[in-house]
Amino acid sequence: MTYQIVPESAPFTTEQRAWLNGFLAGVLGVIDQQSAQGESAAVLAAAASLLSSPLGAGMPDGQESDESFPWHDPALSITERMTLAEGMPKEKRLMAAMAQLNCGSCGYLCRTYSAAIASGSEKNLTLCSPGGSETAKALRSLVKESSSQTKPSVNGESKSSEGAPKTESAKGTRDNPVDAKLIASDKLNAAGSAKDTRHVAIDLDGTGLSYRVGDALGVWPTNCTELVSNVLKAAKIDASDSELFEAKCLRTITPELIAVSVDTVRSRHKQNGAVALDAEIVAQLQEFSESDSQYEWDVLEFLEAFPSIGLTANQLAGSLNDQPPRLYSIASSQSLYPKQVHLTVGRVENKLRERNRKGVASTMLSDRLLPGSSLRVFIHPSHGFTIPTDSNAPMIMVGPGTGIAPFIAFLQQREADQAKGRNWLFFGDQKSSTDFLYQEQLEAWQANGLLTHLDLAFSRDTSNKVYVQHRMKERGAKLFEWLEAGAYLFVCGDATKMAVDVDKAIREVIAEHGKMSLAEAKEHLKEMADVKRYVRDVY
Secondary structure, three states: OOOOOOOOOOOOOHHHHHHHHHHHHHHOOOOOHHHOOOHHHHHHHHHHHHHOOOOOOOOOOOOOOHHHOOOOOOOOOHHHHHHHOOOOOHHHHHHHOOOOOOOOOOOOOHHHHHHHHHHOOOOOOOOOOOOHHHHHHHHHHHHHHOOOOOOOOOOOOOOOOOOOOOOOOOOOEOOEOEEEEEEEEEEOOOOOOOOOEEEEEEEOOOOOOOOOOOOEEEEEOOOOHHHHHHHHHHHOOOHHHHHHHOOEOOOOOOHHHHHHHHHHHHHHHHHHOOOHHHHHHHHHHHHHHOOOHHHHOOHHHHHHHOOOOOOOHHHHHHOOOEOOOEEEEEOOOOOOOOOEEEEEEEOOEEEEOOEEEEOHHHHHHHHHOOOOOEEEEEEEOOOOOOOOOOOOOOEEEEOOHHHHHHHHHHHHHHHHHOOOOOEEEEEEEOOOOOOOOOHHHHHHHHHHOOOOEEEEEEOOOOOOOOOHHHHHHHOHHHHHHHHHOOOEEEEEEOOOOHHHHHHHHHHHHHHHHOOOOHHHHHHHHHHHHHOOOEEEEEO
8 A cells, every 4th residue: 555645846856755655654554563574664663763863864865964954943043043043054054944843734844845945846925834934035035036037927827837747635734635524613611711622523424534632734724705705896896706815825925926917007008198197007007016015914905905906716726825734733543533524723813914814724724614514634643652652651741722722642652552551631721710721621631540640821810920831840850750751751732832942841850850951951862852852842
């Protein structure tokens, strides 16, 4: 059986892609280790090499250690990362501009996304959603520096290498999603909460999808009908063309959109003779293309600012990127729910520049889809973020907010396996009265002994805000004792603040209770990460 893990758009030859698919299949446990012989054993050995290097040092394109990527740390600011990459080849500077999470949201890892951009096979520079406008701006600046940059296409095509043979991807992958049905989207927060967190259940019956705890579910979202309607109105396009925009990314202004707008106005200018207004619009568009607004505005704002462009529906749709999928940590074990997959989804809506902005996927799952509605999904395999193969090994899990999702799955799997290993969960949110997600289940696990320890941090319950990292330091002696006893440490949630603070707290705990310097504690934690005893799923 052939496993399709590496995206078709990744910058590899057919032979390299085949090698990598086998390589990563070993990492993901797709190959049965009990029957691994011959070539399979070699793949598993290579996979073990990859596990010690999250950047894929074992790939056939060369052997590079983590030291080759000193910026590969999500705790660093983009300015710090770009400084560390100064003077390096373009591909490495492109990588330094990314969020350094290897989250897979873009369909690549940070390293392979940069390689795809550098090779020209990937034209979309806005796929790094955690990096946001900062990353997009830096990538466009770096690409612009290159003398080999070609003029942006006005048809919006970006993913495929010219002349590359197209092969069908395996069913249930990013490039070949399946249709599943929504079972329910139930609110987890109590009345009075400032949040809207959903437990989303999706029916997998008939899809053929299978997953492991620690995997993510990819969801291809569609746009809010109100937003599409407003975009069409601003562009003076008939509402009958709304289908063209259901799956287009309306958050990002592409270089192609600016280019086709300039071309359209210039064409009208030539046909109608010297029209001062058209010349002024072209100048404004060119000025806009050099400003930071192109990274901050969305398509609706752009169209409202330039109402006289006159794009056709096909021109506008063709100049936009396709909506990227959203990845959600799976909050269920297939051992317990063989025909379902569960998610923990925080509904996103905020006000920016006097307009409400809705998270495309989160509001689709919470507001727009009714039970029985179809949605396109795929499995995004984790790379080492899963329960230990040794069922006796202790687990420490840190998952505030929606970061608790994979640990619900971990504990369900441990219970199904009747694992003897001890389990410790650190969970936090805003208020204990309204935001204690999965409270009944967690307390039941604590009562039956599956959860050895449950430490809670509710930041709005006291005048001094308490977070999970504070609880970890309070329990430092016991935490260090577990780590020394071989415990696996898992962290899931926000990368920009929580994961950084938790990492710092762990190092301080190791330093204090292990009688080490902070530098020694950092090295100790790195050694744990190298053998996959310290694993993070942050976004």
